[in-house]
Amino acid sequence: MDKLRTLEIFLATCDGGSFASAAKSCNTDPSTVSKAVSRLENQLGLTLFQRSTRQIRITLAGERYAQTVRKMFQDLSACEDELKESNExxxxxxxxxxxxxxxxxxxxxxxxxxxxxxxxxxxxxxxxxxxxxxxxxxxxxxxxxxxxxxxxxxAKQLSPMDFLVCASPVYLKKHGIPKCVEDFSSHDWIGFRIKQTGQLQPIFLPDKSGQYIPCELPRTHITDDGEAMANMCIDGFGVAQLPHFLAKKALKERKLISLFPYYRPPQQDSGVFVxxxxxxxxxxxxxxxxxxxxxxxxxxxxxxxxxxxxxxxxxxxx
Structure with missing residues (x-):
């Protein structure tokens, strides 16, 4: 029998004044109650009830122990109620x-x-x-x-992570508009270093059929901060492939120009997740x-x- 069940039987005995009454309230039999109380007394090395052939009477040690046990159950119940409420x-x-x-x-x-x-x-x-x-x-x-x-x-996906190849109007007026992958060899590129791995974020550009392919391009400038990357692109440092949440405001304000349709990585774990x-x-x-x-x-x-x-x-x- 677990300790909490034993303590419940002990309190029921205190409240009922007999093993029979405790057995009724705990849905068990008087023999089980008597054995549980005796086992508890042996564990504590204390006499909790004085027994006679006609009645049982709680001792001073039993009264003190009952006060502590009762408070423990009250605190436990209050804690459970509080936790349930905080969950609801x-x-x-x-x-x-x-x-x-x-x-x-x-x-x-x-x-x-x-x-x-x-x-x-x-x-x-x-x-x-x-x-x-x-x-x-x-x-x-x-x-x-x-x-x-x-x-x-x-992990639940909030949205995909879409990437746009962007450059500022000032940069494009000065350096021209890249039309295909080969054109980027003559353009400056802003790279992003992933903090978790220290590796550079791959660049994906459309081939002649419009399919996005990974491209090995030298990065003229590198940063590990996304907002710095976007701002460097706005300031005309070069071309950058920006995730949608970094490019949104600058595109709408026409501080950046999107050069190609968006690229969405095929991997299921590449989006934004909660x-x-x-x-x-x-x-x-x-x-x-x-x-x-x-x-x-x-x-x-x-x-x-x-x-x-x-x-x-x-x-x-x-």
Whole structure:
């Protein structure tokens, strides 16, 4: 018999004043109750009840022990109620880890509306491009461009990650418009170094049939910061292949020109993902945040299998 069950029987005996009464309230028989109490007394090395042929009477040690056990059950019940409520009501601290650029450009502008909708949720926001162990770091949600497969985690795609070959109008006026892969040998290229691996992000350009192929091109300039890469492109340092969330604002403001139709990597793990620990009961603060993310992205023309880029008409005239 487990300890909690034994303690329940002990309290029932205290409250009922007899083994028979305790047996009735615990849905068992008096013999089982008597044995459970005796076993508890042997474990403690104390006499909890004085027994006679006609009645049992709790001892001073038994009364003191009963007070402690009763308080323990009350605290346990209160804790369970609080945890159930926190799982059902959106409140508490929500710990978020986001990829840096996506966090600044997409996530941060959403947060004011989220906090206004859920004022009882407090945010703990970390911007980090490294794939941290979110379970070890006690993180509720991570937003990542790509993910590492981990059986402890759930990864749901918020959107694909579409790439656009971009250059500034000033750069194109000075250096001309590249029409095909061969033209890029005479152009400056801005490369992106992936922090996680230290490798350069591959470049994919369309061949004559329009199919995207990997291209080995020298990078004139290199950075490991996405926003720096986009701004260098805007400033005329060269051509860059930018993910949709980095290119969006500059394209709409015509600070950048899209040279080719978008490229979408075929790998299933190349999109933007929301990642969280696998658990049977998801806290309400996590559930409503994921719902809010998807809702906000839909208003921006994005979903788990599309981005705004699909409706964007690339052009090179200016």
């Amino acid at each position: 009501v959106p409140k508490g601290i929500l710990r978020i880890s986001s990829a840096v650029c996506y966090g600044h450009l997409y996530l941060r502008p959403m947060l004011k509306d989220f906090c206004q909708r859920y004022p009882d949720i407090q945010l703990d926001l970390e911007m980090n491009d490294l794939h941290v162990d979110i379970i070890e770091q006690d993180i509720d949600i991570a937003l990542r461009t790509g993910y590492l497969k981990d059986s402890r985690l759930v 990642i969280y620990p696998k658990r049977e009961f998801m806290p309400a603060r996590v559930r409503v945040f994921i719902e809010f993310l998807n809702e906000s992205l839909r208003t921006m023309g994005e979903g788990h299998n599309y981005t705004w880029v699909q409706d964007w008409q690339h052009e090179v005239s200016f």
